[in-house]
Amino acid sequence: MTREEAEDVLAEAGRAADETFPLLEAAIACAIHDYPFRDPEPARRLAQAAYERLAERIGGESPDDALAETMAADLRLNGDLLHYDDAANTDVIAVAERRRGLSAALAVFYLDAARRAGLKAYGVDFPNHFLLRVETPAGPVALDPFSEGRIVMPSELTRRALRAGLTPHVADRLDLLMAPVTDREALIRLQNVLFSRAIRCEDYLCAERSAVRRALLDPDDHRPWLDVAAAREKQGALAGALEALARARAVSGQDEQVHRASMDRLRLRLN
Incomplete structure (x- = not known):
């Protein structure tokens, strides 16, 4: 796929309704838009394996356990603590090959598998760190894809919110802290991370490409x-x-x- 073909995919995704937004394919197109002519199949194979394994687990485990065990234990997806600023951590093709990445990139595979398996999972645009919200019979729980999909307790959400600079009045509101975002917004969050990093590094060409992707995803x-x-x-x-x-x-x-x-x-x- 060329960079121009990737832009066509992103423009089509931008025209899609939120309910039918093609998260995985749009994320692959974002990756190829940065570095064209790569094979996207590793990302697709990982996504298919995640769906199949999650489908097997559903029914025998709670939704949050099934999702976390599938992605972190079975498929070994985790955050990259040693090379946090590596550009590969934001690229879903590289993440599929390395099984390491940033939370917002890992979340693409979590959300794709959950959608296909029938689980209710959503991104959470938490300050400084992307999380997941999974609906369970006992209520919604927050998962951290960067930390092996572990549950983030309400008290920890509040502490994180306070450290991020939110006021105590807001930091105590779990309905605000765990407000779900659309898959489109989740992918745009990842492009925002790329833009901010590129600006800090004065890589203005990379910053331009990430901004163009955001424009195509949300016209x-x-x-x-x-x-x-x-x-x-x-x-x-x-x-x-x-x-x-x-x-x-x-x-x-x-x-x-x-x-x-x-x-x-x-x-x-x-x-």
Whole structure:
């Protein structure tokens, strides 16, 4: 698959309804968009194995135990503590081969297996760390894919929230801390991680690609195009930055002063 073909897949995913969003295939397309011409089959094989093993476990174990045991014990998926900042930890093809990754990347396989096996599982956009919410007969529980799918108790959720800077009033609200997000939002969270890392490393080409993926995955959000414009400007691609700002204005449907000011500044640099 080429980078252009990956963009076509992402654009199609962006047009899909949340209920039919193709999480795994979109995540594979994101990975290939960064590094084209790779074989996506390792990721697909891992996803199929996860579904088959989870389907066998369902019924004999609680939903959270079945999911955690399948992914962490049977398939050895876990967080990468030794090389946390390795770019491979955000790439689902590399994660499938290494069985290591960031929580948001590991969650792609958890969520795909849960969907196909009929479990109710959702991403949780927790501050600084992506978690999973699994519905059980006893109520929802939080799982941490980075830590072998272990359960995160409510008291620990509150402690983590306080450390992340949330106010005590919010940190005590489990309904807020465990609010589910869509699969689309879960994949966009992963692209946000990539963008932030690329900006810190001054890898503006990588930052641009991750922002383009966010724009394709959520075509109704103008903000990714602002990030595309910023990344292109850092590369000196001023005409491309102007184009991205124009797309942001078109998507937002507003003639925002901040967009106009940015476009005027870029035009002055071009002249």
